[in-house]
Amino acid sequence: MITFFAALALLILGYVFYSKFIEKVFGVDDQTPTPAYAQGDNVDFVPMSWWKGNLIQLLNIAGLGPIYGAVAGALYGPVAFIWIVVGCIFAGAVHDYFSGMMSMRHGGAQFPSLVGRYLGKHAKAFINGISLVLMLLVAAAFTAGPAQLIAQITPVSFMVALVLIFGYFIVATILPINQLIGRIYPLLGAILLFMAIAVAVALVFSGKPMPNLTFSNLHPGDLPIWPLLMVTISCGAISGFHCTQSPIIARTMKKETDGRKIFYGAMVIEGVIALIWAAAGMTFFSGTDGLGAALAAGGPSGVVNEISITLLGTMGGILAIFGVIILPITTGDTALRSSRMILGELVSKFYKTDGKLKILLITIPLAIPTFFMATIDYTFLWRYVGWTNQVVATFMLWTATMYLLKNYKFHWISGVPAVFMTGVVSMYIFYAPEGLNMEYHIAAIIGSVITLAVVLWYAAQIIRHRPSKEVDSEYEAV
Template sequence: MPPGAYLAISLAALVCGYLLYGRLMVRLMRPDNARPTPACTMADGVDYVKMPAKSVFLIQLLNIAGIGPVYGPILGALYGPWALVWIVLGSIFAGGVHDYFSGMLSVRRGGLSLPDVVGDHLGTSMRRFMQVFSLVVVLLVGVVFVTGPARLLSDMTTIPVMTWVVVIFAYYFLATILPIDVVIGRVYPIFAGSLLVMAVGLTAALFVEGHATGAPPAWTAPPADLPMWPLLFITIACGAISGFHATQSPLMARCLPDERSGLPVFYGAMIAEGALALIWATLGMALYPDPAKLQAAIAAGGPGKVVNDVSPELMGPVGGILAILGVIVLPITSGDTAFRSARLTIADVLGIAQRERHRRLLIAVPLFALGATLSQVNFEVIWRYFGWANQVLATLVLWTAAAFLARGGMFHWPASLPASFMTAVCATYICHARIGLNLSLAVSSWMGGAVAVLTLALFLSRCRRKA
């Protein structure tokens, strides 16, 4: 089957998933527009600012995207059409559920940050753990999304990397302390619209140039050192499910105009990101004849090289530059909200109101001093754990959603099943990976499955005791 057919079927499946499975999310959460949102009851002109649902959706899309739906799917394309299957199923049944409940549970808790949402349903110990864990995740994202875009911009210009690092940090600082509708609320919808136009342009060029309708590529098994289980489910994160999203959802929970807007804003943004991931995974498959050629391109310059090669080929020099600039915008528009999320998380933990500017500076100045220091440190070893830590965070949020549903006497399986699956993924990965226990894949898979089964059994036993 030609690559274009895979893409068309996958996009149609995403739309159907939103329309059908999204209804189940609404039935479970029971949003009520008569119940005022934090943007209405706690408006402070800084973080709690009521905005139109369309703007909140576009901001949420950029908040969660980063380079995840580009770089991850390009790496995932090594697995051929199976990457598309995971993106579709992950977005509908795991990532969409994760994002919707992380956002709506924050709405119901006055827009509080992720640690408080998790602590409400998984206990005080988990709250304390998440206060540290989620803060480390967003800080790592914020720092990496300074250095990464700075290198890309330096490659396109004659300006040194360090100059771009300073410029990006300065922008991040302003976006972190200024009211959300001053910078983010005005610029993000424009950037998000440009991102969607870029995606449509690349897709159209894929068909016009004949790559989408040509003969199916000779796509065999992925390289031997890249087992599909569990690596595919760690590699493609933001395009299917990502714990980082849950750290960003509270930002928009404080801006949501009404509860029924939560479905398009949170679940819908995940589906839209899944569509972006499908496009880039298809580009990786369509423009390289086999996994070995794609792996060679990645080895020569990472996923960024694939972006630099594919974009001009499909859209010409000018269109290619615009497409590459779109990829640069993605990490920048997640990096600034990562730091903003870190500020709000710290403020919630310490109980520091953020209406006054000097209180925001009290947190932001040392936070950025730490970020600037980390940007000069080679923390490559730490970053190797990020993919796994990110999915662990997503798993904990799914278990939080399952606990919320079970506590309310509702149907918890839409959350507990993907939570169990992701538990198996994370446990298997850390047992098998060289950065973990370095066990054989067979042994690691049995251990991962056992951890998932035991976790689900513990969850069900607690549900029965509370019934």
């Protein structure tokens, strides 16, 4: 229990202190009009309060990610606590802050546009493709799961449930953000947080011993921590999906100082949720062996349902069903909204996307393939979300690093986690079963060579963008 509360305290301290350092490095200015005012269109560019932005951002980036991913990541043992805390404070929250604030500074630009501006047109072309694939995969995966559960507990068939969910998706995608998302999602975000806190309180008073971090139990089992843990627990530590969602809220910010509370704050809250569910998975089933058996028998949804109902009773059952159905849907619809915004930027030179009818015409070509992918098995889809997701996160960190380098700011805050994540994704694609499925040591060698090449490129960029004597003092002061 000491480890759990220590990790929780570190996450809170990370927000209180490190987020302020990140904000100082970025440099905020509340005198500059935000895109919500400068480009207001009553659809995407609509001013909203920071607390609404925070809760909507939390719901958009979370869904079931910090629950399912944390439960699966708990199989690695208490080392999962380390990754959630360190990953969240120094990588994920930095990633989310810069993705939101850079979008805001560039008129609400989508992530691929930021990549193109700071990493070049070839990187932008690659990211445009992989971001759209990620959005469609997430939307499909987060539709298939709820539709399957609806079909199991109601007379409604899977296909009818799928049609109903996609009907909602299209409506939520084309409506102004303040009409549906702005009114309902803050409440749903609060419910997500309440659900996690209720589980945490019940777990503390359950009498079950929480695992403490020791050298003997750091990582039970045979699963290699590197790089699997960093892909298994993405939501709650660092997730590339978040940088595709941040521009949605960046277009609604009233002032720049709200960014720390919205973007860094929402990521830390997600880290807290992941920490709670990782602890619940290890504690409730008396260790990783019991958790592994429960996951094999009922999957993540079965584990979440059992924990919720046992610890919280009837209310827990209601919350579990609510969470497994509603939360993925609310992430899926914003994934489709983001893909609509990305595609809108791509075709903006040839096709103006103003007006609901034109927005609908942009949305339909995205919704159709997503609908058909949703008929594929959920677990199969989710396997391909993982690596794609972390590749996007890596590119966002490098984009932030180049932004800081070009502006003579303290680039290490994003550069170091960028190198780390480069190592993760470079090895994972060669080692993982859904990748090339190579031997561990061969994949490690190839991944190391790729990472070294990227580090050398980074070193060259540092030399190229070395600050002149005029800005040396300011650079060193930060």
